[in-house]
Amino acid sequence: MRFRPVAAAAALLLLVTVAPRAAHAQPAAGVAWRTDYNTARKEAADRGLPLLIVVGTDDCFYCRKLDATTFKSPAVTQLTANGFVPLKVNASHDANLSKALRVNVYPTTVLAGADGKIHAFIEGYLEPDRYAEHMRRAVTLSATADWMARDFHEAGKAAGAGDYPRAVSLLRAVVKDAGERPVGVKAREVLAGIEQQAAGRLAKARELETRGATPEAMDELAGLMRTFSGTQAAADAAGMLAGLADRPETRENQRSRLSRDLLATARDDFRAGRYQDCLQRCDQLTVAFADRPEARDASALAADVRDNPERLATACEQMNEKTAAMYLTLAESWQRRGNAREATACLERVTRLVPGTRQAEQAQTRLAALQGREPASAASFQRP
Structure with a gap:
C-alpha cells in the first residue's frame, strides 16, 4: 500500500455529478455499502459525514483480500457505520468514475470530506488496524x-x-x-x-x-x-x-x-450579547472611575447581567471559552518544555470546561497525540 498526494484537480472532481450507475461489486459482509455515487454524495452532504470510496475490479486479488479481512474487522466496520458513508465502485463496469478519480491501482480507497473534497488516497491493501487509523485521520481532517x-x-x-x-x-x-x-x-x-x-x-x-x-x-x-x-x-x-x-x-x-x-x-457589549466583556468593562468603570456618574450606570448595567440567569449563564460560557483558549496555549507551552503530564492536565481541563465545542475537539485531538496514537506509516504494496 502507498499514499498518493491529492492533486488539486483530483480534489475537486468529487464535486461533479456523474450519471447514476449501480456498481456490480458484491458488498462485503459487515459494511452497508452504497452503490450509487450521486446518492452517496447527497447522503454525505445531508448527514455531514465523510465519504469512504473503495474502487476495485472483478479480477483484483487484493480487493477480495480487503473485503475478506479489513472490512470484516470490528474496528473498521464500527468506524464505517458510525462515521462514514461507504461507497463501492467497480472500475470494470464504471470506468468513467474511476478515471475521474484518477485511480490506476486496485484497490484504491478514496477518503473525502462531506463537501466532496478528497483528503487522501490509499493505494493497495492495508491491514485492519492501520486502515482504521487512516479512517480516524480522515474524520479529523474533515471536521477541521x-x-x-x-x-x-x-x-x-x-x-x-x-x-x-x-x-x-x-x-x-x-x-x-x-x-x-x-x-x-x-x-x-x-x-x-x-x-x-x-x-x-x-x-x-x-x-x-x-x-x-x-x-x-x-x-x-x-x-x-x-x-x-x-x-x-x-x-x-x-x-x-x-x-x-x-x-x-x-x-x-x-x-x-x-x-x-x-x-x-460596555453597552455595545450588552446589546451584542457579549456579557462577559460587558461585566469586565463595568468592573473597570466602578474601580477606575468611582467618582464619575458613569460608574453608577455601569453598576446598574452589570446588575442587568448578574440578576438575569440566562445572561449570566452566557457570561459564564464566554468566560469558560476564554479560559479554555488560555489552557490550550498553556498546554502548548508545557509541550515545548517536554512536560507531557502538565500538558495533558491542561487539555483535559479544556474538555471539562467547554464540552462539545471546537476547543474540546482540538484538545481531544492533541490528547490522542500525547497518548501515542501517531499517524500510521505506509505499508508496502505487492502484487500476488
Whole structure:
C-alpha cells in the first residue's frame, strides 16, 4: 500500500455529478455499502459525514483480500457505520468514475470530506488496524476543514455587518490552524483588509493630535477601539489614548470622555450579547472611575447581567471559552518544555470546561497525540 498526494484537480472532481450507475461489486459482509455515487454524495452532504470510496475490479486479488479481512474487522466496520458513508465502485463496469478519480491501482480507497473534497488516497491493501487509523485521520481532517470553512463564512458575514471584533476573532483562529490551506490564505487576506481599515482610523487620530485637536483625536481613538477591537491598530490606539489622557491639562476632561466611552463600549457589549466583556468593562468603570456618574450606570448595567440567569449563564460560557483558549496555549507551552503530564492536565481541563465545542475537539485531538496514537506509516504494496 502507498499514499498518493491529492492533486488539486483530483480534489475537486468529487464535486461533479456523474450519471447514476449501480456498481456490480458484491458488498462485503459487515459494511452497508452504497452503490450509487450521486446518492452517496447527497447522503454525505445531508448527514455531514465523510465519504469512504473503495474502487476495485472483478479480477483484483487484493480487493477480495480487503473485503475478506479489513472490512470484516470490528474496528473498521464500527468506524464505517458510525462515521462514514461507504461507497463501492467497480472500475470494470464504471470506468468513467474511476478515471475521474484518477485511480490506476486496485484497490484504491478514496477518503473525502462531506463537501466532496478528497483528503487522501490509499493505494493497495492495508491491514485492519492501520486502515482504521487512516479512517480516524480522515474524520479529523474533515471536521477541521468543516469548522474552518464555517468560521470563515461567519467572519465574512460579521465583517459585512460591521461586527469587526467578531470577524477578527474568527479569522485569527482560522489563520492559526489553517496554515497554507486555501481557507487560511483567504482568511489572512480578509484580516489584512480589516487591519488596513483600522490603521487608516489610527492615522486620522494621529493627524488630529498633530493639529492640536486632542479631544477629537481621543474620540477617534475611542471609536477605533470599539469598532476594530482585536486589531493591532486598536491595541496601538489604546496606548495612545492612555498617553493623551495622562496629560495634566486634559486629564479631567479626558477622564470624563474615557468613562463615557468605556460605558458606551460596555453597552455595545450588552446589546451584542457579549456579557462577559460587558461585566469586565463595568468592573473597570466602578474601580477606575468611582467618582464619575458613569460608574453608577455601569453598576446598574452589570446588575442587568448578574440578576438575569440566562445572561449570566452566557457570561459564564464566554468566560469558560476564554479560559479554555488560555489552557490550550498553556498546554502548548508545557509541550515545548517536554512536560507531557502538565500538558495533558491542561487539555483535559479544556474538555471539562467547554464540552462539545471546537476547543474540546482540538484538545481531544492533541490528547490522542500525547497518548501515542501517531499517524500510521505506509505499508508496502505487492502484487500476488
